[in-house]
Amino acid sequence: MRMALSSSVRTKRWTRVEYERLVDLGAFRPGERLELVGAALLVREPQGGPHFTAVGLIEDVLREVFGADWTIRAQGPIALDDDSEPEPDIAVVPGSRRDHRYAHPSHPVLIVEVADSSLDFARGEKASLYARAWIADYWILNLQERLLEVYREPTPAPQARYGHRYSATISPTAGRPGRGVGARARHHRPARCAA
Numbered sequence: 280m281r282m283a284l285s286s287s288v289r290t291k292r293w294t295r296v297e298y299e300r301l302v303d304l305g306a307f308r309p310g311e312r313l314e315l316v317g318a319a320l321l322v323r324e325p326q327g328g329p330h331f332t333a334v335g336l337i338e339d340v341l342r343e344v345f346g347a348d349w350t351i352r353a354q355g356p357i358a359l360d361d362d363s364e365p366e367p368d369i370a371v372v373p374g375s376r377r378d379h380r381y382a383h384p385s386h387p388v389l390i391v392e393v394a395d396s397s398l399d400f401a402r403g404e405k406a407s408l409y410a411r412a413w414i415a416d417y418w419i420l421n422l423q424e425r426l427l428e429v430y431r432e433p434t435p436a437p438q439a440r441y442g443h444r445y446s447a448t449i450s451p452t453a454g455r456p457g458r459g460v461g462a463r464a465r466h467h468r469p470a471r472c473a474a
Contacts, residue, residue: 292318295364316408317441318362324397333393333420334368341371341389350376350384357390358383359412365405368393368420390414395422403440406430410443417445 298315307313312323326334334353342351352370359365364383369391372384390409394401401419409417410433417430430445 315364356383358385389416391418407439407441411441
């Protein structure tokens with residue numbers, strides 16, 4: 280049974296610095312699947328076979344498409360802002376892994392979430408969070424409908440959870456060879472981002 284918190288219950292809002300300090304102090308069990316989203320510590324959904332396989336396949340394809348000047352991070356922390364350090368399923372960041380050895384990257388050019396039971400959260404809260412950080416491209420691999428959803432053009436939106444949303448949404452044709460984002464992505468090599 281899920282209990283609702285009354286308005287008199289206070290919760291602790293965490294900053295990214297406080298969260299990283301707790302991680303450094305060993306406050307969490309190894310392998311505990313937590314992420315900081317909007318100043319709240321959230322437990323991430325467990326990974327079933329389809330989720331884990333999808334993450335690996337996306338990582339393989341994006342590594343080939345983006346090439347050696349980019350790092351494809353699978354389920355690694357992103358220093359998004361002062362109160363968020365999510366661990367998206369995939370983040371594409373400029374540079375090599377060594378470029379981020381002292382601090383988590385903060386400006387991915389693409390974030391991908393693989394979602395099944397967390398689909399509403401990915402479309403709502405996570406999309407608003409990534410739009411607030413001006414992440415230009417946010418993709419959701421929707422395992423329920425076997426569909427890739429592409430979100431672009433972050434924009435302010437006071438009604439959204441974190442005050443921003445994506446104004447352009449594309450749901451490419453799924454399951455048809457030669458159509459959709461996957462077919463075009465093989466022929467597109469992104470320009471190197473200026474640091």
